[in-house]
Amino acid sequence: MNWSLLNFKDNFTNLRCSVGIAMMFNGFPLIFFFRDTLGIGPASSVFTAVFFSLALVLMTPTQLFSKLYKPNIILLNLGLGFMLLTLYYFMFMNNVGKSVADIGNFAFFFAFLVLLMHVPNEVKDTLILILFLFSLFCNVTLVYSLVTDPNWTPGMRAAVSFANDGAQPGGNPHITARNGVICMVSALVMLNGTRDIFSRLFLLFSVMFSLGVVVLSLAKSSYLGIGIMLTAYFIFRFKFSNILTGVASAFKMRNAIFIILLIIGINYFLNRYGDILNLLLGYWDIFENRIMDVIFTSTGVRLSDTADVDYSAMGRVSGFGEFMETLFSWDVFLGRGYKVDYLDVPILESWVNHGIFGFIFFAGFNFFLFLYAIREVRRYTNPLATFLAYFFLSMMVLLITGGRPYDIAFWFPYTVMIRFLGIKYLDSYRLVSPAVKPPLSPVTT
Template sequence: MRKFLHFLETIDLMRMVVGICILVDGYPLIFFFRETLKLAPGSTVFTAVAFAFGLVLMVPFTFLRRLYRPNMTMLWMGLGFIALCIMYMFTYLGDPGFKDYDKDMIYYAYALIFLFLLINIPNDIARVFIFVVVFFTFVSNLGLIYSLITNPSWAIGQRATITLGDNDDGGNPHVFSRNAFMGIVACAIWLIRSDTNIFLRLFALFAGMVNLAVLVLTQTRSSILALLIAIAFFLAFNVRPPQIRAVVRGIFKPVTLVIVAIGMVAISFFINKYYDVYAVLYGYVLSFMERNLDNIYALFGAKAQGAAYKATLDDSAANRSMSALFFTNVLTGHIHMLILGFGYKYLYLDVPILESLTNMGILGFILFGGVNALCLYHSLGIMRTNPNQLSVFLAYFYMLIMVAAFTGGRPNEISFWIPLALMTRFMGIEHLFPEHLQDRKHIVYAPAVPAASPVS
């Protein structure tokens, strides 16, 4: 009977995590059902209903009867920034043609309701969180792959995304790269846990490779940069000389040599049999490197491919270059405007942390930058101690949010505040997690420093 009740509790926790995934990473599946399966092409109502369904799934049976403590500093700073945005929207508009009051208020409402429901959700979701994320991201990737295969307007070389509406303008590859990044982090956590079942570990390895392939196909610089930063932090905090020596010694064990040989044969067979797939991925990597080198050449005014060709910035890099020029002009001639800012949505800079200052003033910069600074601080602490798998996932996932804060979007977008709400709920409170959720013993690579004992 006890095992059956534990099983029901696990299913209930998984239901809540699926709801969280829909809010944090629901766009890939929403676009698949909406556009690929033609259930509601171009419908924002369908998207709103899908998000509402995710919120319903998050409602626990202990709703309003048991609340859980979030990170209070991050909570008040996040609520303060959203309140400031709403106040500016109705009293200090920077965009004279702004009419999206209802749409923006709906976005803020979703973020606030999501945060409120998270405070009702128990910490025990930590034990099923990675399991759900691995499968959720994998299914989302399958939807994207199916869409690309069945889309006659998509050709090899284009960025992997789902076409929105009935035109060929394409969609948003960043939501698919976020899904792939989350999948890579979740699969990696599953792989390094010493108690992971061998079959689940093999599935995590396969799903991780699919995620990596999708990440390459989306050609998003921010996600790839975030992945490199996450890998660097993982190596810095978790890999020490004793582990390196142990790995080197383990490589020369007979079992390891056999596995490596089998892996090399399998990779060789795959490349020979599916050379086209290999060539496509290789071509994407090469073109991605060339395009970024072109941006570097352009910044220095260099010629990239001979005397007849002058390198130019792509649209995204050019927009950020103009944003830097605008900010420089403000500092030199209108610095007083940064006290209150230029107003709500005055100018789209494509650098959220900078836009929070220019549009929302010093207070907006302190609140938005403060939440991100606290997230980074807690992420580094979590990476050092590996307290539990949910916290570890959020710490490495934040690397993507951190890069995005400097490279794309607006500070008031739901794409920031839904993940930041999740981090506000679970980051910096690891000491409040019960003993059975502490996973330090399951990490293959030892923490850099001894972990503090949990406080109930």
């Protein structure tokens, strides 16, 4: 963790770009805090548009189109192909109307993609730090929002309540969980290269704090996403020799002091805030009950006496029926049209609404993203790419559990992955001598 990167005088350009990217990548928790908790700005999509516009302004280079950087070409072609296809459907195969929100989403996506091509490669070191601090601050604002919300009580899902009339009651806990995952993963990635004992304690505290936020959100997809990340780590990175090395290094003076301070801190926290631990355990029991409900709804098998129908899972089961109906009709080729059906399963909706080509582009994009993520987990080329790889693995659950294939909640992180994941000239991993010029270099126009 390099705190010197926060020096505005020496690192202003990278900081400016990183803040803009972080606002696009993970801006919704901060939008909800300012708009709904503090009451700043209108409680509508207008505030969101202003927020994202400010992010794009921060990313704008002083000389536009004078220098472009090469992204991951495979991901760029597949991702851009899918978004252009959906834009065509939006314009010409649209029976639901052309809302201002949809127009804005397309505009922000393409603007974000273009500006990311201008972001210098050096921003990757600053960006991972800014993403961590940004998400940690959002975790703190969540706690403030819950404490000041008279309608929230322990046991409810942790989320910022929306202020606009007719909004979803209780806020959006999935945004809360995603922010917690971002903070936790970015902290763990930076922890690997941090030697300062106080910085390591701060990062470990952030990991535990973020894990608590994820638990409080009761978002099943985030729980499963964390499980996928841990599985990938143990398969591709963990070695039995790591245990022996860790035990041996624990007796070194620096590490021994670190462990003692950590134990003292945990003991103090549990003695002073013991009810919080019981609260988290209670949330885990609620999660287990919901998993039993999902299994019962999907398979009809009741694994517990209290299992009941999960209506969210029931909607996805019915969505699968819509997919099978499409598969055996003429709609299998061109689809039914833009946003005609909401399946809550993005990977299937890409086929139902946009035909076989929509499915090929969207599924192919995620397939190659998976390959690049696994390769990054195995190699660990640079902190930002490693963070993006693990974060995508956590997002994979959403492809079958919620959202639409063109949601900006997917495509803003996807766009950052197109720019920074699987880029050979950004990798510290080298198959050739460092003296040899890398095969890929920035493209100057």
